[in-house]
Amino acid sequence: xxxxxxxxxxxxxxAVAVLLTFAAFPLLWMGLTALKPSAEIFxxxxxxxxxxxxxxxxxxxFEQTHFxxxxxxxxxxxxxxxxxxxxxxxxxAYGLTRYRFFGREMIAATVLFTYMFAPxxxxxxxxxxxxxxGLANTHMALVLxxxxxxxxxxxxxxxxxxxxxxxxxxxxxxxxxxxxFRAVIHVVIPMALxxxxxxxxxxxxxxxxxxxxxxxxxxxxxxxxLPVGIADLYNASVVDWGMIMASGLxxxxxxxxxxxxxxxFLVAGWGSGGVKG
Amino acid sequence: xxxxxxxxxxxxxxALLLLxxxxxxxxxxxxxxxxxxxxxLFPTQTFVGLDNYLYLLSDPEFWESLRIGLIYxxxxxxxxxxxxxAAALLxxxxxxxxxxxxxxxLFPYMIPTVVAVILxxxxxxxxxxxxxxxxxxxxxxxxxxxxxxxxxxxISLILVSVWQFFPFVLLAVLARLQSIPTELYDAARVxxxxxVARFLYVTLPQLASVLFITILLRSIWMFTKFDTVWLMTQGxxxxxxxxxxxxxxxxxxxxxxxxxxxxxxxxxxxxxLVGAATTYFFLFRGEDQS
Amino acid sequence: MAEVKLVGLxxxxxxxxxxxxxxxxxADGEFAVLxxxxxxxxxxxxxxxxxxxxTTGGSILFDGKSVExxxxxxxxIAMVFQSYALYPHMSxxxxxxxxxxxxxxxxxxxxxxxxVAAEMLGITDLLDRKPKQLSGGQRQRVAMGRALVREPKxxxxxEPLSNLDAALRAQMRIEIKRIHQRLRTTIIYVTHDQVxxxxxxxxxxxxxxxxxxxxxxxxxxxxxxxxxxxxxxxGSPKMNFFPAKLLSDESGLHADLGDGIRIEMPxxxxxxxxxxxxxxxxxxxxxxxxxxxxxxxxSGAIAMDVTIDVxxxxxxxxxxxxxxxxxxxxxxxxxALMRRPGAKVRLKAAAKDIYLIDPESGxxxxxxxxxxxxxxxxx
Numbered sequence: 012x013x014x015x016x017x018x019x020x021x022x023x024x025x026a027v028a029v030l031l032t033f034a035a036f037p038l039l040w041m042g043l044t045a046l047k048p049s050a051e052i053f054x055x056x057x058x059x060x061x062x063x064x065x066x067x068x069x070x071x072x073f074e075q076t077h078f079x080x081x082x083x084x085x086x087x088x089x090x091x092x093x094x095x096x097x098x099x100x101x102x103x104a105y106g107l108t109r110y111r112f113f114g115r116e117m118i119a120a121t122v123l124f125t126y127m128f129a130p131x132x133x134x135x136x137x138x139x140x141x142x143x144x145g146l147a148n149t150h151m152a153l154v155l156x157x158x159x160x161x162x163x164x165x166x167x168x169x170x171x172x173x174x175x176x177x178x179x180x181x182x183x184x185x186x187x188x189x190x191x192f193r194a195v196i197h198v199v200i201p202m203a204l205x206x207x208x209x210x211x212x213x214x215x216x217x218x219x220x221x222x223x224x225x226x227x228x229x230x231x232x233x234x235x236x237l238p239v240g241i242a243d244l245y246n247a248s249v250v251d252w253g254m255i256m257a258s259g260l261x262x263x264x265x266x267x268x269x270x271x272x273x274x275x276f277l278v279a280g281w282g283s284g285g286v287k288g
Numbered sequence: 289x290x291x292x293x294x295x296x297x298x299x300x301x302x303a304l305l306l307l308x309x310x311x312x313x314x315x316x317x318x319x320x321x322x323x324x325x326x327x328x329l330f331p332t333q334t335f336v337g338l339d340n341y342l343y344l345l346s347d348p349e350f351w352e353s354l355r356i357g358l359i360y361x362x363x364x365x366x367x368x369x370x371x372x373x374a375a376a377l378l379x380x381x382x383x384x385x386x387x388x389x390x391x392x393x394l395f396p397y398m399i400p401t402v403v404a405v406i407l408x409x410x411x412x413x414x415x416x417x418x419x420x421x422x423x424x425x426x427x428x429x430x431x432x433x434x435x436x437x438x439x440x441x442x443i444s445l446i447l448v449s450v451w452q453f454f455p456f457v458l459l460a461v462l463a464r465l466q467s468i469p470t471e472l473y474d475a476a477r478v479x480x481x482x483x484v485a486r487f488l489y490v491t492l493p494q495l496a497s498v499l500f501i502t503i504l505l506r507s508i509w510m511f512t513k514f515d516t517v518w519l520m521t522q523g524x525x526x527x528x529x530x531x532x533x534x535x536x537x538x539x540x541x542x543x544x545x546x547x548x549x550x551x552x553x554x555x556x557x558x559x560x561l562v563g564a565a566t567t568y569f570f571l572f573r574g575e576d577q578s
Numbered sequence: 579m580a581e582v583k584l585v586g587l588x589x590x591x592x593x594x595x596x597x598x599x600x601x602x603x604x605a606d607g608e609f610a611v612l613x614x615x616x617x618x619x620x621x622x623x624x625x626x627x628x629x630x631x632x633t634t635g636g637s638i639l640f641d642g643k644s645v646e647x648x649x650x651x652x653x654x655i656a657m658v659f660q661s662y663a664l665y666p667h668m669s670x671x672x673x674x675x676x677x678x679x680x681x682x683x684x685x686x687x688x689x690x691x692x693x694v695a696a697e698m699l700g701i702t703d704l705l706d707r708k709p710k711q712l713s714g715g716q717r718q719r720v721a722m723g724r725a726l727v728r729e730p731k732x733x734x735x736x737e738p739l740s741n742l743d744a745a746l747r748a749q750m751r752i753e754i755k756r757i758h759q760r761l762r763t764t765i766i767y768v769t770h771d772q773v774x775x776x777x778x779x780x781x782x783x784x785x786x787x788x789x790x791x792x793x794x795x796x797x798x799x800x801x802x803x804x805x806x807x808x809x810x811x812x813g814s815p816k817m818n819f820f821p822a823k824l825l826s827d828e829s830g831l832h833a834d835l836g837d838g839i840r841i842e843m844p845x846x847x848x849x850x851x852x853x854x855x856x857x858x859x860x861x862x863x864x865x866x867x868x869x870x871x872x873x874x875x876x877s878g879a880i881a882m883d884v885t886i887d888v889x890x891x892x893x894x895x896x897x898x899x900x901x902x903x904x905x906x907x908x909x910x911x912x913x914a915l916m917r918r919p920g921a922k923v924r925l926k927a928a929a930k931d932i933y934l935i936d937p938e939s940g941x942x943x944x945x946x947x948x949x950x951x952x953x954x955x956x957x
Contacts, residue, residue, distance in 0.1 A: 023378075023381060023383060024383070026378050027378060027379075027383065027389060030375050030378060030379075030389075030393060031389055031392060031393065033451070034392065034393040034395065034396055034451070034455070035392045035393065035395060037396075037407050037408065037411055037451070038395060038396075038399070038407065040407070040410075040411065040418060041403075041407040041410070044410065052416070053415075053416050055416070055421075056421060056425070057416070057418055057421055099302050099303040099306060100303060102299040102300075102302070102303075103299060103300045103302070103303035103304070105299060106295070106296040106297065106298070106299030106300040107296070107300055109296065110295060110296020110297070110299070111296070112294065112296045112297045113297075114297075115296070115297075118300060118304060121304075121307070121312075122307065125307055125311045125312065127505065127508050128311055128315075129508065129509055129512030129513070129514070129534075130512075130514065131512050131514040131534040131537060131538070131554060131557075132315065132318070132512060132554050132557065132558055133311055133314040133315055133318065134538075135318060135321065135537070135541050135547055135550050135551050135554060136313075136314035136315070136317040136318040136321055136551065137310070137314045138328075138541075139317070139321070139328075139547060140313075140314060140317065142329075143331070155306075155310060156310070158306060158310075159306060159307060159310035159311050160311075162303055162306065162307055163307070166303060216398060219400065220398075220399070220400035220401065221400075222400065222401055222402055222515040222518075222519065223514055223515050223518075227542065237400070238400045238401070238402040239402075241400075241402050241403070241406065242402050242519060242522070245402075245406055245409075245522070245523075246522050246523065252410055252413075252416075255406055255410070256406075256407070256410065259403040259406055259407055262399075262400055262402075262403055263395075263399045263400070263403055266398055266399055266400075267395070267398075270391075270394075270395075270398050271391065274390070274391045274394065469661060469663065471659045471660070471661050471663035472663050472665065474625075474628075474630050474650075474657070474659065474663065475657070475659055475663035475665075475724075476665075476676075477629075477630065477649070477650045477651065478628060478629075478630070478650045478651065478655060478656065478657045478677075479651070479676050479677035479680055479724075479728075480650075480651035480677050480680035480681055481651070481676075481680050482651075485680060489665065489676070490665065493665070493666075493667035493668075494666070494667070496667070
């Protein structure tokens with residue numbers, strides 16, 4: 012019954028186009044700039060498409076900067092953060108879902124409370140604690156920080172997932188002769204796998220994107236992660252826009268890849284429980 | 289099989305310990321720090337009581353950071369809510385390619401802040417930026433605007449922040465919209481409600497709870513937003529005009545090495561948020577929040 | 579109060595036609611039930627009548643006036659939804675008054691109308707509650723109350739009882755019937771449950787694959803189904819269909835069911851059945867007409883000897899399952915003669931209770947006159 016008239020369709024199309032331009036065009040422009048030789052980058056009036064597309068910006072990035080080191084550091088730190096977070100959050104969320112013990116609801120409420128914390132509220136004491144422990148300027152400090160910041164949403168998201176798995180299935184596995192542990196390994200984990208993967212991806216994105224912890228906790232150039240590396244590249248001297256845009260493009264590629272996996276979950280169901288920032 | 293007992297607690301314990309030592313303890317330690325005069329790098333400190341807080345009361349830079357922080361957070365929250373809700377309603381309509389558009393529109397929220405900032409610095413560049421080119425060639429402005437100068441830096445910062453964070457609102461609202469049963473709209477149509485009445489009496493009440501929580505989270509996170517603001521202050525010479533409270537806390541700690549004073553700013557921020565959140569709950573939490 | 583007519587009504591989604599030009603007349607004040615398996619098009623038809631779904635052809639007439647271009651609100655209808663569709667943030671009172679509010683009815687009048695409807699449904703105590711504070715049965719009543727306050731020309735019900743448990747469903751069925759007897763408003767009611775259709779309807783409309791199979795009152799549909807589909811759909815347990823060969827010899831027509839089972843065809847149907855002599859047919863017998871008792875001793879009684887597979891005692895009778903040619907069939911056993919699986923039993927049926935089905939067309943072959951005319955008693 013809701014067939015649209017011509018005008019309504021035109022209006023809808025226009026509104027979508029405006030929204031899409033606002034949200035996505037700057038990213039497209041970054042990608043196009045990254046592929047332009049510098050003569051074209053500074054051409055006036057600017058042209059949309061590169062006439063002589065080039066990879067020289069990326070080449071300079073690899074040769075003249077520590078981009079590859081930053082990239083490697085980011086991969087190491089983010090992956091370690093994902094592993095540690097899942098290692099703690101999967102059993103934690105299972106315990107919060109399937110067991111009834113004194114203080115359970117209080118723990119759940121505390122977790123929700125810490126979800127609202129912003130980095131700036133704890134970064135100063137956090138930095139001093141890390142210095143005292145001798146962990147300042149190590150990747151370990153970053154992994155711990157990202158894990159601490161991912162845990163609240165990881166626990167909540169996984170808890171929702173475990174709650175959606177009928178208890179009957181575990182009970183069936185246990186009457187079929189499985190121990191509780193084996194029931195979890197063979198029944199619960201496979202069913203919660205999409206949720207575990209999504210949680211891991213969101214943790215990865217959080218760690219991959221972080222600027223503030225890396226800025227404050229890391230001082231050696233060879234330990235820096237991408238966001239800090241790029242910010243320093245920008246601040247260094249005369250801005251090489253082609254190279255900067257190329258670095259931006261390369262940084263978001265992993266995010267784009269993993270995000271396309273979680274996108275359907277995010278829009279489909281449990282809403283904004285996902286990320287923070 | 290809600291088993292009673294210890295194993296559950298043991299499973300949660302590692303995660304809980306990490307949360308307590310790495311987030312709750314630092315908040316407490318931050319409060320302790322704020323009562324001391326402490327150099328950021330050396331392991332010595334002197335107890336000064338409330339001196340740091342008293343100093344802040346008479347510190348014009350602190351009050352200025354509060355003023356700027358409020359301008360920044362209130363305007364970005366309002367704008368991202370309006371834009372996010374409007375975009376969610378739009379993307380809830382069915383049209384060709386909707387899923388792809390939904391994915392693309394979420395990207396600004398998913399990319400690193402540093403990328404968001406540098407790409408807008410390029411878009412807004414006063415010599416070669418696309419925005420200035422557009423404004424001048426359309427005749428809206430006679431000459432390129434210095435987006436990072438004193439008069440425009442706040443507007444640029446707001447633009448970048450809204451661009452970066454409206455997808456969060458969009459995501460939350462869209463997910464809720466999709467969970468409203470279509471039969472409710474059918475019933476409303478049979479009951480004689482037109483499009484406007486359906487929005488007012490069916491859609492809006494269903495969005496109330498998600499808007500409540502979204503506004504709360506966005507307010508907390510915008511008021512304490514550090515990285516976007518900090519990265520925007522780099523270069524350009526107008527840093528002073530976007531020095532919000534989080535930036536001020538950072539400067540105190542890491543540029544002046546006054547960890548105690550920096551912590552005091554952070555703790556003031558923390559208590560202002562607790563106060564605001566309590567008031568907000570008290571005022572708006574209706575009896576049917578679910 | 580209105581008479582509803584569907585004329586050549588059609589619905590296509592793209593190139594796929596889901597309702598194929600159906601025609602239907604529903605008299606003023608009639609209780610019409612659209613029944614059929616899921617996907618038969620009954621809900622789509624109802625939604626087109628409501629105006630929630632666009633028609634792609636044909637017309638819908640209320641009292642002779644075409645309404646298919648009107649918005650739902652302008653059709654003077656009320657609808658009860660399967661999920662009840664109560665507005666979760668409004669109290670029961672506000673839910674019921676919502677359509678009146680949209681029409682701009684004065685608050686005194688609103689109060690009166692809501693009061694009357696609440697009284698009729700026994701939900702006066704619940705008026706200040708929110709939907710989520712109600713049980714399933716109470717929500718169902720509120721959904722009906724919301725429809726009642728409008729005093730519409732036509733009530734539309736979309737599987738309103740399918741979310742209730744069996745006991746509550748039986749109770750609400752009586753309630754709905756009582757309301758109809760009192761208000762005498764035209765009702766169009768969609769269900770997949772043939773028991774609901776039989777118990778509620780003045781007129782049953784059996785739908786299948788986007789077509790109307792048969793329209794009629796419950797007993798006509800039970801006694802003279804036009805097709806194998808209707809014969810199998812109406813009645814519980816389902817009618818048995820035996821594949822058979824129709825043979826003709828000097829004693830008349832008879833059906834050979836295999837395993838040495840022969841059924842004599844009644845002589846009065848000779849004319850109707852004669853064209854099928856020598857062909858494969860299906861013989862339909864309802865379980866409740868296929869008895870293991872020896873009470874049927876009249877000359878028209880037909881008999882078959884079978885081996886019992888399963889017995890299910892029901893209290894007053896028992897269901898007997900037996901297997902012929904690899905297919906299971908059902909008969910009714912006497913509870914007093916508690917049979918054992920594996921036992922041989924002779925089943926009997928009256929000749930008038932058998933149906934002959936042309937397997938090619940799926941039509942039931944009827945003789946010209948009804949075997950037993952339905953007698954209505956004037957009250």
